[in-house]
Amino acid sequence: MQSIDADVAIIGAGPAGLQSAIHAARRKVKTVVIGRPDQGALVKAQIENYFGIPRIKGQKIVSIGLEQAKKAGAKIYEEDVLKAEKVGDKFVLHTDHETEFTAKAVILALGISRMRLNAEGEKEFLGRGVSYCAACDANFFKGKKVAVVGNDSMAAISTVLLTNVASDVYWVTKEPTVAPPLLEKVIATKAQVVKAAWPKKIEGDQRVRKIMLDDGRVLDVDAVFIELGAKGSADLALELGIIPDPNGLISVNAKMEAEVPGIYAAGDVTGRPWQLARAVGQGCIAGTNAANFVLYGAGEPE
Numbered sequence: 001m002q003s004i005d006a007d008v009a010i011i012g013a014g015p016a017g018l019q020s021a022i023h024a025a026r027r028k029v030k031t032v033v034i035g036r037p038d039q040g041a042l043v044k045a046q047i048e049n050y051f052g053i054p055r056i057k058g059q060k061i062v063s064i065g066l067e068q069a070k071k072a073g074a075k076i077y078e079e080d081v082l083k084a085e086k087v088g089d090k091f092v093l094h095t096d097h098e099t100e101f102t103a104k105a106v107i108l109a110l111g112i113s114r115m116r117l118n119a120e121g122e123k124e125f126l127g128r129g130v131s132y133c134a135a136c137d138a139n140f141f142k143g144k145k146v147a148v149v150g151n152d153s154m155a156a157i158s159t160v161l162l163t164n165v166a167s168d169v170y171w172v173t174k175e176p177t178v179a180p181p182l183l184e185k186v187i188a189t190k191a192q193v194v195k196a197a198w199p200k201k202i203e204g205d206q207r208v209r210k211i212m213l214d215d216g217r218v219l220d221v222d223a224v225f226i227e228l229g230a231k232g233s234a235d236l237a238l239e240l241g242i243i244p245d246p247n248g249l250i251s252v253n254a255k256m257e258a259e260v261p262g263i264y265a266a267g268d269v270t271g272r273p274w275q276l277a278r279a280v281g282q283g284c285i286a287g288t289n290a291a292n293f294v295l296y297g298a299g300e301p302e
């Protein structure tokens with residue numbers, strides 16, 4: 001077993017974790033990032049809505065960010081944290097490589113895993129018409145026919161958003177569970193609400209062409225937006241004494257500090273919108289404040 005002492009340990013090597021690392025390491029505290037950069041949400045994305053960069057592959061941003069974090073002085077460990085605990089005033093993290101990290105402050109930049117529909121064709125057509133983020137991918141379907149799947153407010157909001165872009169929008173829902181004003185907003189658009197139905201199968205060739213519903217209906221569409229919410233990595237948070245919300249998301253204050261002193265969180269794991277810009281902004285705040293916590297303790301500067 002290998003033991004590594006750090007000032008700031010960041011769990012997660014996506015944009016939130018890597019930006020945290022850049023800001024912490026530049027304050028000259030010993031910073032480690034534990035996580036697999038190729039496992040984050042961004043590596044599957046094509047980004048067109050990030051400030052200053054008109055169009056770039058998510059994979060490319062991650063690899064540039066990784067080099068910046070290393071150059072700033074952070075050490076990267078491509079391992080998964082399996083267990084976390086608080087021992088005295090330090091935090092101990094155990095990984096799948098049997099490495100034991102001890103740190104004075106921890107940043108949880110764990111991302112989220114989007115809830116799957118578990119329909120046939122969903123995995124096959126991911127990135128070829130199946131999307132989990134209307135806010136990210138709507139513009140790729142200008143003038144096309146699309147379906148949104150889900151029951152709650154995110155599905156409703158995505159439906160409204162897509163009516164500004166797509167030619168035809170279907171909202172497929174078992175039963176909408178949204179507040180009446182939002183439902184009225186959907187009904188006021190050109191979207192068609194397909195109630196009491198659920199996708200059974202997504203079909204296509206190079207791209208999505210149709211979805212088959214469990215009541216026998218078939219919708220000819222070019223895209224399916226699956227908006228079922230997400231789960232954060234609740235287990236690690238619980239082991240550190242933090243109670244996540246029912247969706248596994250972690251609450252933070254304006255300093256990105258969680259309810260246990262010395263623990264910070266950033267990025268998708270703290271809530272919506274699940275966007276690169278938010279992850280990077282929160283990473284900057286979390287990295288700066290975690291370093292300040294190490295340098296100045298509870299009396300850290302604003």
Ligand SMILES: Cc1cc2nc3c(=O)[nH]c(=O)nc-3n(C[C@H](O)[C@H](O)[C@H](O)COP(=O)(O)OP(=O)(O)OC[C@H]3O[C@@H](n4cnc5c(N)ncnc54)[C@H](O)[C@@H]3O)c2cc1C
Pocket residue numbers: 011012013014015016017034035036037038039040041042043044045046047048049058079080081082109110111112132133135136137233236266267268269273274275276277279
């Ligand atoms: C298909 C797709 C398209 C998208 N398109 C856009 C877009 O156009 N515009 C936009 O702004 N956003 C887009 N997004 C969202 C964007 O990718 C996320 O908001 C962003 O990546 C969140 O960053 P994060 O660092 O919080 O999480 P992630 O990027 O998900 O990174 C989380 C990291 O934590 C690691 N991790 C988790 N658990 C552990 C553990 N126990 N131990 C070690 N490491 C762990 C993971 O391996 C990963 O490295 C898209 C997402 C997807 C999936």
